[in-house]
Amino acid sequence: MTTLEIRDLHVTVETDTEEKVILRGVDLTINSGETHAIMGPNGSGKSTLAYAVAGHPKYTVTSGTITLDGEDVLAMGVDERAQAGLFLAMQYPVEVPGVTVSNFLRTAKTSIDGEAPKLRTWVKDMKGAMEALRMDASFAERNVNEGFSGGEKKRHEILQMELLQPKIAVLDETDSGLDVDALKVVAEGVNRVKENTGLGVMLITHYTRILRYINPDHVHVFVNGRVAESGGPELADRLENEGYDRYLQAAAV
Amino acid sequence: MTLLTDKPTTHVDPQSTVGAAPEESRAARLTSFEVSDFPVPNGREEEWRFTPVDRLGGVFADEADDIRGDDTNGIDHPADYDVSGVLDLMGPSLAPGQAPRGTVLVPGDRGAVVASAHTPEALYLTLEAEKEYAEPLRVNVHGNGAGRLSSAHYVVEAGHHSKGLLILDHTGSADHRGNLEVIVGEGADLTVVTLQRWEDDAVHLGQHDAQVGRDATYKHISVSLGGSIVRVNSNVRYDGPGGDATLLGVYFADAGQHLEHRSFVDHNTPHTQSLVTYKGALQGDGAHTVWVGDVLIRKEAEGIDTYELNRNLVLTDGARADSIPNLEIETGEIAGAGHASSTGRFDDEQLFYLMSRGIDETNARRLVVRGFFADIIAKIGVPEVVDTLMAAIEEELATDMAATA
Numbered sequence: 001m002t003t004l005e006i007r008d009l010h011v012t013v014e015t016d017t018e019e020k021v022i023l024r025g026v027d028l029t030i031n032s033g034e035t036h037a038i039m040g041p042n043g044s045g046k047s048t049l050a051y052a053v054a055g056h057p058k059y060t061v062t063s064g065t066i067t068l069d070g071e072d073v074l075a076m077g078v079d080e081r082a083q084a085g086l087f088l089a090m091q092y093p094v095e096v097p098g099v100t101v102s103n104f105l106r107t108a109k110t111s112i113d114g115e116a117p118k119l120r121t122w123v124k125d126m127k128g129a130m131e132a133l134r135m136d137a138s139f140a141e142r143n144v145n146e147g148f149s150g151g152e153k154k155r156h157e158i159l160q161m162e163l164l165q166p167k168i169a170v171l172d173e174t175d176s177g178l179d180v181d182a183l184k185v186v187a188e189g190v191n192r193v194k195e196n197t198g199l200g201v202m203l204i205t206h207y208t209r210i211l212r213y214i215n216p217d218h219v220h221v222f223v224n225g226r227v228a229e230s231g232g233p234e235l236a237d238r239l240e241n242e243g244y245d246r247y248l249q250a251a252a253v
Numbered sequence: 254m255t256l257l258t259d260k261p262t263t264h265v266d267p268q269s270t271v272g273a274a275p276e277e278s279r280a281a282r283l284t285s286f287e288v289s290d291f292p293v294p295n296g297r298e299e300e301w302r303f304t305p306v307d308r309l310g311g312v313f314a315d316e317a318d319d320i321r322g323d324d325t326n327g328i329d330h331p332a333d334y335d336v337s338g339v340l341d342l343m344g345p346s347l348a349p350g351q352a353p354r355g356t357v358l359v360p361g362d363r364g365a366v367v368a369s370a371h372t373p374e375a376l377y378l379t380l381e382a383e384k385e386y387a388e389p390l391r392v393n394v395h396g397n398g399a400g401r402l403s404s405a406h407y408v409v410e411a412g413h414h415s416k417g418l419l420i421l422d423h424t425g426s427a428d429h430r431g432n433l434e435v436i437v438g439e440g441a442d443l444t445v446v447t448l449q450r451w452e453d454d455a456v457h458l459g460q461h462d463a464q465v466g467r468d469a470t471y472k473h474i475s476v477s478l479g480g481s482i483v484r485v486n487s488n489v490r491y492d493g494p495g496g497d498a499t500l501l502g503v504y505f506a507d508a509g510q511h512l513e514h515r516s517f518v519d520h521n522t523p524h525t526q527s528l529v530t531y532k533g534a535l536q537g538d539g540a541h542t543v544w545v546g547d548v549l550i551r552k553e554a555e556g557i558d559t560y561e562l563n564r565n566l567v568l569t570d571g572a573r574a575d576s577i578p579n580l581e582i583e584t585g586e587i588a589g590a591g592h593a594s595s596t597g598r599f600d601d602e603q604l605f606y607l608m609s610r611g612i613d614e615t616n617a618r619r620l621v622v623r624g625f626f627a628d629i630i631a632k633i634g635v636p637e638v639v640d641t642l643m644a645a646i647e648e649e650l651a652t653d654m655a656a657t658a
Contacts, residue, residue: 054609057601082611090609094602098624107620108610143624160610 002069002085002167002200004030004053009064011045011052019060022048024225026064028202030168033194035201037211037236040222041244046204047091049222050172053202054088055081068168083112085167089157089174096144101156102126104144105163112164129162133189151182158189161199168200169193175210187213208240223247279517279547279581284359286349288315288370291363300362303543303575305511308482311400312428312456313363317371319401331401331427335393339378339419342390346374347408354408357464358434361486364458368404368430375406375434378419382412382438389418389637396427399454405431409445413438413466418635419445424479426452435463437471439493444472446638450645451480453510459485465525467493474633475514475531477504478645482511484543489527490519497526502544503629503642505649506572508537516561517547520554529561532629534622535572536649543575546592555586565596566625568618619650 011023022045030036040046052059053066055078066073068084076084096104105126110116117125130139133155145153154174161169171190175183187210193199203214211219211233219235221228221244228247229235282300283290293313294301306313321329336343347354354375360366380386396403409419415438423429437443449457457480465471473487489498504512518527533542544563565574578592599621607617626646630639 054605056605077614078605078608079611079613079617082609088609090606094600094606096603096607096621096624098627099620104607104610104620107612107616108607111611111613111616164610 002032004086004168004200004202005065005067006049006053007065009049009052009066010062011048012060012062013048014058014060022059022225023052026226028220028227030200030202032167032198032200034218035194035203035214035216036218036220037216038202038204038220038222039206039208039236039239041248042206044222045225046222047172050088050170050202050204053081053086053170054078079111082164082166087161087164087166087169089154089161089169089171091172091174091176093145093153093157095146097146099144100141101144102140105160108160108164125163129159132192133159133162134185135159150177151179154178154182154186155189158186162189162193165193165197166199168202170202170204172204173206174203175205175207183210184213190214208236211236221247279549279579280519280551282361284361285366286355286360286369288366291360291366294363300515303541304484304513305482309456309458311402312430312458313367314402315367315370316402318404329397331397331403332405332425332429333395333397334376335395337391337393338386338388339390339392342378342380344377344379347377348373348375353410353436354406354434357436358432358460358462360432361460361488364430364484365432365460365486368432368458368460369406371404372406372432375408377408378410380409380411380415380417380441380443383414384412385415386417389420389635391420391422393422393424394429394431396423396425396429396451396455399426399428399452401427403427403429405429406434407432408434408436409443410436411438411441411443411469414440416442417444419443420638421445421447422450423448423455423457424450424452426455428456430458433459433461435461435471437463437465437469437496439466440468441466442470444474444635446474446476446635447485448638448641449475449477449480449483449485449512451483453479453481455480455483457483457485460488461485462488463490463498465489465491465496465498468495470497472499472501474635474638475500475502475504476638476642477502477512477514478649480510480512482513484513484515486515486517488517488519491522491525494522494524496522498528499632500527500529501629501632502531502533503626503633504531504533504542505646506533506535506537506540506542507649507652508571509539510537511541511543513543515543515545515547518549518559518561520548520550520557520559523554524556525554526557527559527561529559530629530632531563532565532626533574534566534568534625534646534649535574536568538571540572541574544594545577545579547579547581548590548592549581550583550587550590552583555584556588557590558588559590561592563594564625566599566622567596568599568622619647622646622650
């Protein structure tokens, strides 16, 4: 049982001209096996939360805490957070020219586990995970994210999650830009990992569409850098019908 | 194009930054055996404007090699030559003006003209026609001391339909100026590798000229890792249709190091091909690399195909890469002609992405740099050279990590 605990988190982002305040006191607790949907309008700070958890150098935590089973995540480097069991599926994964998917995955797996995976089981695991995500075998020999379509990039992110077996995963708008078939494949992948490993999920999304395929235990509405309302799956249904206007008006007052 | 690392790294077509007065055709550039035709450069000349000529006084000198000692105590040369696999191929050495010496290479700058003038005996290698040489032919040049003037001229003649690989390996230190003259016979397939693995205080100027025969294949691979100032010019022209030239370069510049590569492909016959690819990484304060790639497609060179590319990866602040492709086209009847050049910083987003998968910074940087060189290393295709190169890159990276840790 793992717990990711975010307490009163304040985060600024470095822009060309200023330090802009994005998160203004976020509280969130995610346990193994739970799926928390974070929903909110553009600019509400959803992605900033994801990057702050992963430790992107552009974001500065000005106050508050993030702990993983009591361990201070903010004291860890980016790589150490991953080794501790955190995973961020990125919204815009970057290209790494000349580095094949296969080499990348093996290097990552070795880093997370502290030892190289056994060749035989590794090849089998990789093949199985790729098949399950409907990825062609030739994918392994392509360079990381180079020339990938939007759907391929997202599947590749889920493939990494499946193979690296994190304890808590943050999915940053993994559903955006996917057609419904790709969305189903990706959602199946997430559900499979949850079932197999008891993964805790922070599912950041702008739309309710993905929640038809991945059932959230909790839904949090994110507005203006903090959680405006929390509830069960029924909250997502309400957002589906009403949109975010209610919260935005409240925030504007 | 000049890209300082603190500026945005968007590519600007160098042609657009050139002033209003067009440079004269590359074909009109002076070549001569007369030292007096090439005064010592002052740095304002077009072809020397990137080079720190104030540090090149020694190697420009119109003086004989720094040979010390005497017959009784032994002669101490500025550089030692160790050859392997080539003894059977060595002909009588060639004096200046003694053909085939001078038939392909006519000096094009001060460095080459003094190299020519002060090499009374050029090493002459002949690859037998229709013979394939399985083992690499090696010439190891070892400089015996920084600042010691050393001159060399090599003439390599690959007989028709022969196939071979020549490796010219430079280590140690010297003020070295070396000319390489290559005649690739009809249908021959010759690869020349020049490795610059000098000590940090070496200076090296080189002019490597090749004439590629009908249906012949020529590959010139320049690998520059060591030396204080290294400038190697690789030039090609053709002696019949069907010739295919590939000029490759890989370089890794550290703090204070100046590594310069210039290439000139003269498409002077129809239906010839050329591919020029140079890739380099830079790290440390004052690391400077220069690539100038000239391609001339003459009026008579119909149906040719050429492409040149240079990419630079700047790993730290304070390094500078200059990159200039020049394409001069005198006929529209060609199969293809293109060029590309770009200089980019080490990408922090790549680093974040890799590290967010648990990979530590050292290994993440290593992955990115190796990835950057992966395609050109595949093109080199000479295992012996690739292994040396990969080991050297690993070492450069390890030095960098230690310095920044």
